[in-house]
Structure formats: structure tokens, C-alpha cells
Amino acid sequence: MYKYDQYDQQIVDARVEEFRDQVKRRLAGQITEDQFKPLRLMNGLYLQLHAYMLRVAIPYGTLDSRQMRMLATIARKYDRGYGHFTTRQNIQYNWIKLSDAPDILADLATVEMHAIQTSGNCIRNISSDQYAGAAADEVADPRIWAELLRQWSTFHPEFSYLPRKFKIAVIGAEEDRAAMRLHDIGIQLVKRDGVLGGRIYVGGGMGRTPMIAPEIKDFVTADDLLSYVEACLRVYNRYGRRDNIYKARIKILIHEIGADDYRRQVEEEFAHVKSLGLDPPKAEFERITAMFAPPSFVAADTPATPFVSSEVETPASATGVSTALEANGDFQAWRAQNTAAHKQPGYAIVTISLKPTGGIPGDATAEQIDLMADLAERYSFDELRVTHAQNIVLPHVRKADLYAVWQALDAAGLAPANLDLISDIIACPGLDYCSLANARSIPVAQKIATRFADQNRQRDLGELKLKISGCINACGHHHAGHIGILGVDKKGTENYQLLLGGSGAEDTSLAKITGPGFDEDGIVDAVETVTNVYLAKRAEGERFLDTYRRVGMEPFKEALYG
Incomplete structure (x- = not known):
């Protein structure tokens, strides 16, 4: 994984001291909240309903155990003992004191982390495939390009004050695990x-005007990639609207002028940009590429590694996957659902679900964060990933060690076997925390997960991605849910719209509203009604999304509204 060079560290350290002075002046009353607001937002500090919230960047979702332990330390020392992993592969702390913010940033800087460009009208955290560098189906590790884009975009003089926030995703496989076309x-x-x-x-x-990105260029060589992205941003920065916040995103510009005209202007701009020498010199590209070299995998028949932790004691029987252990039904269900194929024989990719029944999607306690760091250090070459679905991945785990990993996770409440099932819910913080929200998301997610808690029932439903947003800004990605839920304010009452048919994968589609909304308990019943229709209508081997696309909205509306 990428390690800071002297320039990275100098940039981050300088920003910490600059912000420390800004906070000092704010606390002394020397600057007003209106004057301070743009300064704190440039450092990822938001003012929410109850307290300040700090959003920490995790570039392309990759971090090591040292960084993970620092996230646990911050949760324990400055927050209420937990952190919230987000759909941008970042982490948020919801109960921050303003006076502590500079110290938190200083602590982060000691482990090569920061909160720069996690807010504001700039290029936000570059996201990527959580299986990058491990997936059996990728053509190249997309994190190399995500890192190049991170360096290029940090404090970019032209793109620090764009018409609106800007999000980029890079993937390296046909399967889209990062909702790439919704960026x-x-x-x-x-x-x-x-x-x-x-x-x-x-x-x-997404947001109030959801759109699927059109293809602008079918192939740009790797040598030209950075220049081409620069050209795309330049056209947007030149013509994107700054007079109307609701029409300021690049999707609106392309919708209004058309993809063909936008493409033509980008090609003209690219011809100029390419002459500027923005693409990295070979030596720099090789330096960055070397940071993402594959780990030193061991032979598949190497004995299993026991797990020893101050938090969790693992019985001696958990040091390998014997025939008896393989008969453990809970472990077998977890291995079948929460692991994926690895490019290296004898290894697997492990997803740690942060979606226990009745829990808050994406939340992890300081103790759980520490445990995941321990597991990464012992079993995954000291590497973890945050997913856009608010889970954590151990990308390189030997199959012989899976049982030990599972048992440690199970003891810590981190082993739900529910990846991509109905209880693996994406949910924004909603009205419990967010000042922009119209409705609560967390209680709805908890009630739905509890309603569908039976694992056999979840597995029978199969892949079913449910996503909840507490307002039209769509931080819970409800437009991309097979089942989406949007909380709205209806005459002072929380009301929940039900949407069907969305997908953020390679078969990208936008969910459609079924009809009138429901109250909090009614939306849980509505989800169950929809799943019952699916079970009655599905053909052999069909996912929920397949059935919906085949039979259309009408059978679901009939069951919901009569």
C-alpha cells in the first residue's frame, strides 16, 4: 500500500497547524461561525444536529493495522467509543468537540492520514474496488491509478473551488463493486x-436528480489517462453552473448540452492538456506502482496460524480447518457468503460485515476496530479495506486460516453471514445525526434487519441489496438499491417512499418509486410484501432484481396498494 513521501507528510503537517490556529481564533471569538465554516469544511469538520462530525479520508478504502488502531484510539479518546464507516470508504466521528479537532488531525498525521478534501466543492476521496489487488477478475490494480488521481487532485489550483463537489471511482474488473457509473x-x-x-x-x-454516467470515451491509453481526466474537469469547471446549487453538478451540464457536445469539448481540451506534460514521468509511476506490489504469499499447505488477542481468546481447536470444524454450520454459511475468489491459489478475500441484527449499519466500536486491525496484521499482510457498502475487507487471507478468523470475528459480534443479503443494509445517519435529513434511517434499518433476522430466510431470498436514505441527497444510495427507501418530510411527519429496481453494479439502473409512502412500521411491512411477491414470481435461479426486471412494477404495486 502507498506510503507517504516527504511532500505528503509536509502537506498534512502544515494543514494541521494552520487549522489549529483557525480553531484557536474561533474559540477566542476572533472570527465568526460564518467565517469559520469554510475553513472547518476544508478539514472535514461538519456541524451536525448535536455536535461536530469529523470525516476522515481513507483513500480508495485502503489502510493498515497501524492506521486502523489509530481510528480506534480516536473513537475511544475523542468520541463515544465508536466510528461510522461510510459509502465513500471513509470513517466519520459524530461527537467531536471543536477544541479537540486539531489534536485529532495531528494524531491522524502520525499514521499518514488526514481529513483533507472530505468536504467542499473539490475532488473528494477517490474510491475504488474493495477487492483491488486481490480479485481474480481484475486486469490491473486500480489503486495505482486512484493514488495518482489523489496526488493530482490534492490542492489542485484549478479544481479546489469547483461548481460543486466531485467524486471519482476507479475499478479494474468487469464486475463493478464500486458503483462506478454513479460517480x-x-x-x-x-x-x-x-x-x-x-x-x-x-x-x-444520485441526489435529487439521479443519473447514470454515459460513456464519454471507450478507450484512453494508460499514458494519457491523467491528462484526459484533467480535460474532463476543465470543461466542467468552465461551464458548470455556480448560480444554482441544484444544477451545479457535472451530470446536469452533460444532460443540458448533451454527451456528444461534452465529448467534443473534452477532446478539444485534451489535445491542449496533453501538451502540458501532466501525465506522470515513468520513474514516478514506477515508484507508486511498487507501493502496490503483491504481498509475499505462502504455500497453500503451510500450517494454519493461531490467533492470539488481548480482546478475544481463540481455543486451540481454532488453529486449523479440520474435518470436524468444517462441519460447523455457522462457519460454513459465513465462508460461503462472506468470502470471494482470490487471484492467488489457497487464499480468499474476506468481508467483515458491520451489519449485525439490530445494529447500526457501518458502525464499529473501538474494540471491534482494534480486533480487525489485529486480524489484518496476523492474517491479511497488514491490510484492510473499507467498502462502499459500509463493511470491512481482509483482502488476503489463507483458506487454512479462515476458521480462526471467523471464530475471532464471531466472538466480537462481527460474523454475520449476510454479505449482499437483505440485512446487509446501506443506511445514512439520517435524522438521528444529520442536519439535512428529513427522516430517520437507522431505526428503519434496524427494524428491517430484525424482521428478516432468520438466516435461512435471508439465504432463500438471495442477493437483495437494500439501501436507505434519510433525505433526497441520497447518502444511503437508495436510487441504486434493488429495494430503496427514501425518507421525506410529509407535513411534519416522517414518510418513507419505497423504490424498486436499482443497481449500482455493472448492470447499473435507477430505482423507481412504487407509489405513496409509508410510516416507519408500514415501510417494514411493505418490504416484506415486496419480498413475498418476489418469492411467488421468481423463476429458477433469478435474483430479486432479475425478477423485477422481468415482471415489471405492476405485481408489486398491486400487492402494496391493492
């Missing part, structure tokens, strides 16, 4: 005639 720019690494390059999509997004 302002989505890049899919591909090979053509043996040459590596990227397929470029521009103009996606």
Missing part, C-alpha cells in the same frame, strides 16, 4: 490489444 467520473481499467487503458464514464450521480 461524476467513473474509470474502468481495460486492455485492448494487450495495451492497458481506461473506459471513461462522466456525469453520473
Whole structure:
């Protein structure tokens, strides 16, 4: 994984001291809240309903055990003992004191972390595939390009004050695990005639006007990729609206002028940009690439590694996967649901679910964060990933060690076998925390997860991605849910709209509203009604999304509204 060089560290340290002075002046009353607001937002500090919230950047979702332990320390020392992992592969702390914020940033800087560009009208945290560098189906590790984009975009003089916030995702496989086409720019690494390059999509997004990004360029060589992205941003920065916040995103610009005209202008701009020498010199590209070299995998028949932790005691029987252990039904269900194919024989990719029954999606206690750091250090070459679905991944785990990993997770309440099932819910913080929200998301997620707690029932339903947002800003990605829920304010009462048919994967689609909304308990019943229709209508081997696309909305509306 990428390690800071002297320039990275100097930038972050300087920003910490600058912000420390700004906070000091604010606390002394020397600047007003209106004057302070843009300064704190540039450092990821929001003022929410009850307290300040700090959003910490985790570039392309990758971090090591040292960084993970610092996240636990911050939760324990400055918050209420937990952190909230987000759909941007970041982490948020919801109960921050303003006076503590500079110290938190200083602590983060000691482990090569920061909160820069996690807010504001700039290029936000670059997201990527949580399986990057491990997935059996990728053509190249997208994190190399995500890191290049991170360095290019940090304090970019032209793009620090864009018309609106800007989000970029990079993937390296046909399977889209990062909702790439629902970003302002989505890049899919591909090979053509043996040459590596990227397929470029521009103009996606959710919010009040959800759109799927059209393809702007079918192939840009790797040598031209950075210049081409610069050209895409320049056209947007030139013509994106600054007079209307609701029409300021790049998706609106492309919708209004058309993809063809936007594409033409980007090509003209690219011809100029390419002459500026923005693409990295070979030596720099090789330096960054070396940071993402594959780990030193061991032979598949190497004996299993026992787990020893100050938090969790693992019985001696958990040091390997014997025939008897393989008969453990809970472990078998977890292994089948929460692990994925790895490019290295004898290894697996493990997803740690942060969605226990009745829990808050994406939340983890300081103790759980520490445990995940311990497991990464012992079993996953000291590497973890945050997913856009608010879970954590151990990317490189030997199959022989899976039982030990599972048992440690199970003892800590981190082993729900529910990846991509109905209880693996994406949910924003909603009205419990967010000053923009119209309705609560967390209680609805908890009630739905409890209603569908039976594991056999979840497995019978199969892949079913449910996503909840507490307002039209769509931080819970409800537009991309197979089942989506949007909380709205209806004459002072929380009301929940039900949407069906969305997908953030390679078969990208936007969910459609079924009809009138429901109250909090009614929306839980409505979800159950929808799943019952699916079970009655599905054909052999169909996912929920497949059935919906085949039979259409009408059978579901009939069951919901009569």
C-alpha cells in the first residue's frame, strides 16, 4: 500500500497547524461561525444536529493495522467509543468537540492520514474496488491509478473551488463493486490489444436528480489517462453552473448540452492538456506502482496460524480447518457468503460485515476496530479495506486460516453471514445525526434487519441489496438499491417512499418509486410484501432484481396498494 513521501507528510503537517490556529481564533471569538465554516469544511469538520462530525479520508478504502488502531484510539479518546464507516470508504466521528479537532488531525498525521478534501466543492476521496489487488477478475490494480488521481487532485489550483463537489471511482474488473457509473467520473481499467487503458464514464450521480454516467470515451491509453481526466474537469469547471446549487453538478451540464457536445469539448481540451506534460514521468509511476506490489504469499499447505488477542481468546481447536470444524454450520454459511475468489491459489478475500441484527449499519466500536486491525496484521499482510457498502475487507487471507478468523470475528459480534443479503443494509445517519435529513434511517434499518433476522430466510431470498436514505441527497444510495427507501418530510411527519429496481453494479439502473409512502412500521411491512411477491414470481435461479426486471412494477404495486 502507498506510503507517504516527504511532500505528503509536509502537506498534512502544515494543514494541521494552520487549522489549529483557525480553531484557536474561533474559540477566542476572533472570527465568526460564518467565517469559520469554510475553513472547518476544508478539514472535514461538519456541524451536525448535536455536535461536530469529523470525516476522515481513507483513500480508495485502503489502510493498515497501524492506521486502523489509530481510528480506534480516536473513537475511544475523542468520541463515544465508536466510528461510522461510510459509502465513500471513509470513517466519520459524530461527537467531536471543536477544541479537540486539531489534536485529532495531528494524531491522524502520525499514521499518514488526514481529513483533507472530505468536504467542499473539490475532488473528494477517490474510491475504488474493495477487492483491488486481490480479485481474480481484475486486469490491473486500480489503486495505482486512484493514488495518482489523489496526488493530482490534492490542492489542485484549478479544481479546489469547483461548481460543486466531485467524486471519482476507479475499478479494474468487469464486475463493478464500486458503483462506478454513479460517480461524476467513473474509470474502468481495460486492455485492448494487450495495451492497458481506461473506459471513461462522466456525469453520473444520485441526489435529487439521479443519473447514470454515459460513456464519454471507450478507450484512453494508460499514458494519457491523467491528462484526459484533467480535460474532463476543465470543461466542467468552465461551464458548470455556480448560480444554482441544484444544477451545479457535472451530470446536469452533460444532460443540458448533451454527451456528444461534452465529448467534443473534452477532446478539444485534451489535445491542449496533453501538451502540458501532466501525465506522470515513468520513474514516478514506477515508484507508486511498487507501493502496490503483491504481498509475499505462502504455500497453500503451510500450517494454519493461531490467533492470539488481548480482546478475544481463540481455543486451540481454532488453529486449523479440520474435518470436524468444517462441519460447523455457522462457519460454513459465513465462508460461503462472506468470502470471494482470490487471484492467488489457497487464499480468499474476506468481508467483515458491520451489519449485525439490530445494529447500526457501518458502525464499529473501538474494540471491534482494534480486533480487525489485529486480524489484518496476523492474517491479511497488514491490510484492510473499507467498502462502499459500509463493511470491512481482509483482502488476503489463507483458506487454512479462515476458521480462526471467523471464530475471532464471531466472538466480537462481527460474523454475520449476510454479505449482499437483505440485512446487509446501506443506511445514512439520517435524522438521528444529520442536519439535512428529513427522516430517520437507522431505526428503519434496524427494524428491517430484525424482521428478516432468520438466516435461512435471508439465504432463500438471495442477493437483495437494500439501501436507505434519510433525505433526497441520497447518502444511503437508495436510487441504486434493488429495494430503496427514501425518507421525506410529509407535513411534519416522517414518510418513507419505497423504490424498486436499482443497481449500482455493472448492470447499473435507477430505482423507481412504487407509489405513496409509508410510516416507519408500514415501510417494514411493505418490504416484506415486496419480498413475498418476489418469492411467488421468481423463476429458477433469478435474483430479486432479475425478477423485477422481468415482471415489471405492476405485481408489486398491486400487492402494496391493492
